[in-house]
Amino acid sequence: MKQAKKYIIANWKSNKDTSEIITWFKSVSQLFIERKLKNLADFEIVICSTYIHIPLVKQQITSYQLPFKVGAQDISPYSNGAYTGEVSAIMVSEFAEYVIIGHSERRIYFHEDEDMLREKTQMGFSAGLKTIFCVSNNKAEIPPDVTIIAYEPIWAIGTGKTETPLNANEVARKIKNDNKVHIVIYGGSVNKDNICNFLTQKEIDGVLPGNASLDPNSFWEMIVNAASN
Ligand code: PGA
Numbered sequence: 001m002k003q004a005k006k007y008i009i010a011n012w013k014s015n016k017d018t019s020e021i022i023t024w025f026k027s028v029s030q031l032f033i034e035r036k037l038k039n040l041a042d043f044e045i046v047i048c049s050t051y052i053h054i055p056l057v058k059q060q061i062t063s064y065q066l067p068f069k070v071g072a073q074d075i076s077p078y079s080n081g082a083y084t085g086e087v088s089a090i091m092v093s094e095f096a097e098y099v100i101i102g103h104s105e106r107r108i109y110f111h112e113d114e115d116m117l118r119e120k121t122q123m124g125f126s127a128g129l130k131t132i133f134c135v136s137n138n139k140a141e142i143p144p145d146v147t148i149i150a151y152e153p154i155w156a157i158g159t160g161k162t163e164t165p166l167n168a169n170e171v172a173r174k175i176k177n178d179n180k181v182h183i184v185i186y187g188g189s190v191n192k193d194n195i196c197n198f199l200t201q202k203e204i205d206g207v208l209p210g211n212a213s214l215d216p217n218s219f220w221e222m223i224v225n226a227a228s229n
Helices: 018-034 038-043 051-064 089-093 104-109 114-128 166-179 194-200 215-229
Strands: 006-011 042-047 068-072 098-101 130-137 146-150 182-188
Touching: 006 098, 006 146, 006 215, 018 051, 018 215, 038 042, 038 215, 042 051, 042 215, 051 068, 089 114, 098 114, 098 182, 114 130, 146 166, 166 182, 166 194, 194 215
Parallel strands: 006 042, 042 068, 068 098, 098 130, 130 146, 146 182
Antiparallel strands: none
Protein backbone atom coordinates (compact mmCIF):
# COMPACT_ATOMS: atom_id res chain seq x y z
CA MET A 1 0.00 0.00 0.00
CA LYS A 2 1.31 3.43 -0.90
CA GLN A 3 2.11 5.48 2.20
CA ALA A 4 0.28 8.78 2.59
CA LYS A 5 2.33 11.94 2.20
CA LYS A 6 3.82 13.63 5.23
CA TYR A 7 3.32 17.37 5.55
CA ILE A 8 5.98 19.92 6.44
CA ILE A 9 4.19 23.26 6.70
CA ALA A 10 6.37 26.29 7.35
CA ASN A 11 4.61 29.05 9.28
CA TRP A 12 6.71 32.18 8.81
CA LYS A 13 4.26 34.25 10.90
CA SER A 14 4.87 38.02 10.72
CA ASN A 15 8.51 37.68 9.63
CA LYS A 16 10.70 38.43 6.58
CA ASP A 17 10.79 41.27 4.09
CA THR A 18 11.21 40.99 0.34
CA SER A 19 15.00 40.77 0.31
CA GLU A 20 15.03 38.21 3.13
CA ILE A 21 12.58 36.05 1.20
CA ILE A 22 14.68 36.27 -1.94
CA THR A 23 17.79 35.29 0.04
CA TRP A 24 15.93 32.41 1.75
CA PHE A 25 14.85 30.93 -1.58
CA LYS A 26 18.27 31.39 -3.12
CA SER A 27 19.88 29.49 -0.22
CA VAL A 28 17.28 26.73 -0.11
CA SER A 29 17.40 26.16 -3.86
CA GLN A 30 21.22 26.01 -3.73
CA LEU A 31 20.97 23.33 -1.03
CA PHE A 32 18.52 21.39 -3.19
CA ILE A 33 20.94 21.50 -6.12
CA GLU A 34 23.93 20.43 -4.00
CA ARG A 35 22.17 17.45 -2.49
CA LYS A 36 19.48 15.64 -4.43
CA LEU A 37 16.97 14.10 -2.05
CA LYS A 38 15.33 10.91 -3.24
CA ASN A 39 12.07 10.59 -1.31
CA LEU A 40 10.79 14.13 -1.66
CA ALA A 41 7.68 12.85 -3.41
CA ASP A 42 6.66 11.44 -0.02
CA PHE A 43 6.34 14.97 1.36
CA GLU A 44 4.02 17.91 0.86
CA ILE A 45 6.05 20.99 1.76
CA VAL A 46 4.09 24.21 2.16
CA ILE A 47 5.39 27.74 2.77
CA CYS A 48 2.98 30.08 4.56
CA SER A 49 4.09 33.72 4.36
CA THR A 50 2.27 36.96 5.11
CA TYR A 51 -0.41 37.93 2.57
CA ILE A 52 1.72 40.61 1.02
CA HIS A 53 4.54 38.19 0.23
CA ILE A 54 2.44 35.32 -1.14
CA PRO A 55 2.87 36.31 -4.83
CA LEU A 56 6.64 36.61 -4.32
CA VAL A 57 6.81 33.20 -2.61
CA LYS A 58 4.85 31.68 -5.49
CA GLN A 59 7.12 33.32 -8.03
CA GLN A 60 10.27 32.12 -6.25
CA ILE A 61 8.98 28.54 -6.00
CA THR A 62 8.16 28.59 -9.70
CA SER A 63 11.41 30.11 -10.84
CA TYR A 64 13.61 27.74 -8.79
CA GLN A 65 11.25 24.82 -9.58
CA LEU A 66 11.11 23.86 -5.93
CA PRO A 67 8.73 21.09 -4.84
CA PHE A 68 6.89 23.46 -2.50
CA LYS A 69 3.29 24.61 -2.26
CA VAL A 70 2.04 28.06 -1.25
CA GLY A 71 -0.03 28.77 1.85
CA ALA A 72 -1.57 31.75 3.66
CA GLN A 73 -1.67 32.21 7.43
CA ASP A 74 -5.23 33.49 7.61
CA ILE A 75 -8.25 34.55 5.53
CA SER A 76 -11.22 36.81 6.00
CA PRO A 77 -14.44 35.35 7.41
CA TYR A 78 -16.20 37.41 4.68
CA SER A 79 -16.36 37.15 0.93
CA ASN A 80 -15.27 40.00 -1.39
CA GLY A 81 -16.95 43.31 -0.63
CA ALA A 82 -16.94 46.30 1.71
CA TYR A 83 -14.63 44.86 4.38
CA THR A 84 -11.75 47.30 4.61
CA GLY A 85 -8.40 45.68 5.23
CA GLU A 86 -9.57 42.12 4.70
CA VAL A 87 -8.19 39.56 2.25
CA SER A 88 -10.80 37.07 1.10
CA ALA A 89 -10.37 33.36 0.52
CA ILE A 90 -11.14 33.91 -3.16
CA MET A 91 -8.23 36.34 -3.43
CA VAL A 92 -5.87 33.98 -1.60
CA SER A 93 -6.92 31.07 -3.82
CA GLU A 94 -5.51 32.90 -6.86
CA PHE A 95 -2.03 32.29 -5.46
CA ALA A 96 -2.17 29.69 -2.68
CA GLU A 97 -3.41 26.15 -2.18
CA TYR A 98 -3.43 26.09 1.62
CA VAL A 99 -4.50 28.37 4.45
CA ILE A 100 -3.88 28.16 8.20
CA ILE A 101 -7.00 28.96 10.24
CA GLY A 102 -7.34 29.45 13.98
CA HIS A 103 -3.69 29.61 14.96
CA SER A 104 -3.50 30.23 18.72
CA GLU A 105 -1.82 33.60 18.07
CA ARG A 106 -4.91 34.68 16.11
CA ARG A 107 -7.22 33.37 18.80
CA ILE A 108 -5.26 35.14 21.56
CA TYR A 109 -4.14 38.45 19.99
CA PHE A 110 -7.03 38.96 17.55
CA HIS A 111 -9.80 37.42 19.64
CA GLU A 112 -10.95 35.02 16.96
CA ASP A 113 -13.70 32.83 18.36
CA GLU A 114 -15.25 29.56 17.24
CA ASP A 115 -18.00 31.27 15.21
CA MET A 116 -15.51 33.33 13.28
CA LEU A 117 -13.26 30.33 12.71
CA ARG A 118 -16.19 28.35 11.37
CA GLU A 119 -16.90 31.19 8.91
CA LYS A 120 -13.27 31.32 7.84
CA THR A 121 -13.15 27.58 7.33
CA GLN A 122 -16.32 27.70 5.26
CA MET A 123 -14.87 30.53 3.14
CA GLY A 124 -11.64 28.60 2.61
CA PHE A 125 -13.50 25.45 1.65
CA SER A 126 -15.79 27.31 -0.79
CA ALA A 127 -12.79 28.94 -2.45
CA GLY A 128 -11.14 25.54 -2.93
CA LEU A 129 -8.38 26.12 -0.37
CA LYS A 130 -7.07 23.28 1.79
CA THR A 131 -7.58 24.40 5.37
CA ILE A 132 -5.10 23.73 8.17
CA PHE A 133 -7.13 24.21 11.32
CA CYS A 134 -5.14 24.70 14.55
CA VAL A 135 -6.31 23.37 17.91
CA SER A 136 -4.56 23.25 21.26
CA ASN A 137 -6.22 20.05 22.50
CA ASN A 138 -8.42 17.20 21.32
CA LYS A 139 -11.58 18.71 22.83
CA ALA A 140 -11.51 21.85 20.66
CA GLU A 141 -14.40 22.49 18.30
CA ILE A 142 -13.52 21.52 14.75
CA PRO A 143 -15.65 22.92 11.91
CA PRO A 144 -16.79 20.65 9.07
CA ASP A 145 -14.78 20.59 5.84
CA VAL A 146 -11.38 21.05 7.48
CA THR A 147 -8.59 19.39 5.48
CA ILE A 148 -5.83 19.16 8.09
CA ILE A 149 -5.86 19.55 11.86
CA ALA A 150 -2.73 20.96 13.47
CA TYR A 151 -2.42 19.99 17.11
CA GLU A 152 -0.38 22.75 18.73
CA PRO A 153 -0.22 22.95 22.55
CA ILE A 154 0.08 26.67 23.37
CA TRP A 155 2.92 26.12 25.84
CA ALA A 156 5.00 24.45 23.12
CA ILE A 157 4.77 27.30 20.59
CA GLY A 158 8.03 29.21 20.30
CA THR A 159 9.26 27.96 23.67
CA GLY A 160 11.69 25.22 22.68
CA LYS A 161 9.57 22.77 24.69
CA THR A 162 7.71 20.10 22.75
CA GLU A 163 4.87 17.81 23.52
CA THR A 164 6.17 14.23 23.85
CA PRO A 165 5.77 12.40 20.54
CA LEU A 166 3.73 9.71 22.30
CA ASN A 167 1.29 12.23 23.79
CA ALA A 168 1.03 14.05 20.47
CA ASN A 169 0.30 10.73 18.78
CA GLU A 170 -2.44 9.98 21.29
CA VAL A 171 -4.04 13.40 20.82
CA ALA A 172 -3.88 12.92 17.03
CA ARG A 173 -5.54 9.52 17.40
CA LYS A 174 -8.37 10.99 19.48
CA ILE A 175 -8.89 13.87 17.06
CA LYS A 176 -9.19 11.42 14.17
CA ASN A 177 -11.48 9.22 16.17
CA ASP A 178 -13.87 12.02 17.20
CA ASN A 179 -13.95 13.99 13.93
CA LYS A 180 -14.17 13.39 10.23
CA VAL A 181 -10.50 14.21 9.63
CA HIS A 182 -7.77 11.95 8.37
CA ILE A 183 -4.78 14.25 8.53
CA VAL A 184 -3.42 15.51 11.85
CA ILE A 185 -0.08 17.24 12.16
CA TYR A 186 1.87 18.46 15.19
CA GLY A 187 3.25 21.94 15.81
CA GLY A 188 5.19 23.52 18.67
CA SER A 189 8.98 23.90 18.69
CA VAL A 190 9.56 21.37 15.91
CA ASN A 191 13.15 21.50 14.65
CA LYS A 192 15.72 19.44 12.76
CA ASP A 193 16.61 17.40 15.84
CA ASN A 194 13.10 16.38 16.84
CA ILE A 195 11.18 16.32 13.53
CA CYS A 196 11.64 12.56 13.01
CA ASN A 197 10.38 11.77 16.52
CA PHE A 198 7.03 13.20 15.44
CA LEU A 199 6.95 12.03 11.82
CA THR A 200 7.56 8.42 12.86
CA GLN A 201 4.42 8.36 15.03
CA LYS A 202 1.61 6.39 13.39
CA GLU A 203 -1.13 9.01 13.79
CA ILE A 204 0.98 12.10 13.06
CA ASP A 205 0.90 13.06 9.41
CA GLY A 206 3.26 15.99 9.48
CA VAL A 207 4.58 19.03 11.31
CA LEU A 208 4.05 22.80 11.42
CA PRO A 209 7.39 24.45 12.25
CA GLY A 210 7.52 28.19 12.91
CA ASN A 211 10.92 29.39 14.15
CA ALA A 212 12.84 26.49 12.60
CA SER A 213 11.46 27.33 9.15
CA LEU A 214 12.82 30.88 9.12
CA ASP A 215 16.47 30.02 8.61
CA PRO A 216 17.13 28.32 5.23
CA ASN A 217 19.72 25.92 6.64
CA SER A 218 17.59 24.83 9.53
CA PHE A 219 14.58 24.38 7.23
CA TRP A 220 16.67 22.40 4.78
CA GLU A 221 18.05 20.17 7.55
CA MET A 222 14.52 19.42 8.73
CA ILE A 223 13.67 18.24 5.21
CA VAL A 224 16.89 16.22 4.91
CA ASN A 225 16.29 14.48 8.25
CA ALA A 226 12.66 13.81 7.44
CA ALA A 227 13.51 12.44 4.00
CA SER A 228 16.33 10.21 5.22
CA ASN A 229 14.28 8.64 7.95
P1 PGA B 1 7.27 27.24 16.61
O1 PGA B 1 5.87 27.71 16.02
O2 PGA B 1 7.75 26.11 15.76
O3 PGA B 1 8.13 28.44 16.56
O4 PGA B 1 7.00 26.75 18.01
C1 PGA B 1 4.91 26.79 15.59
C2 PGA B 1 3.61 27.48 15.29
O5 PGA B 1 3.25 28.43 16.00
O6 PGA B 1 2.90 27.14 14.33
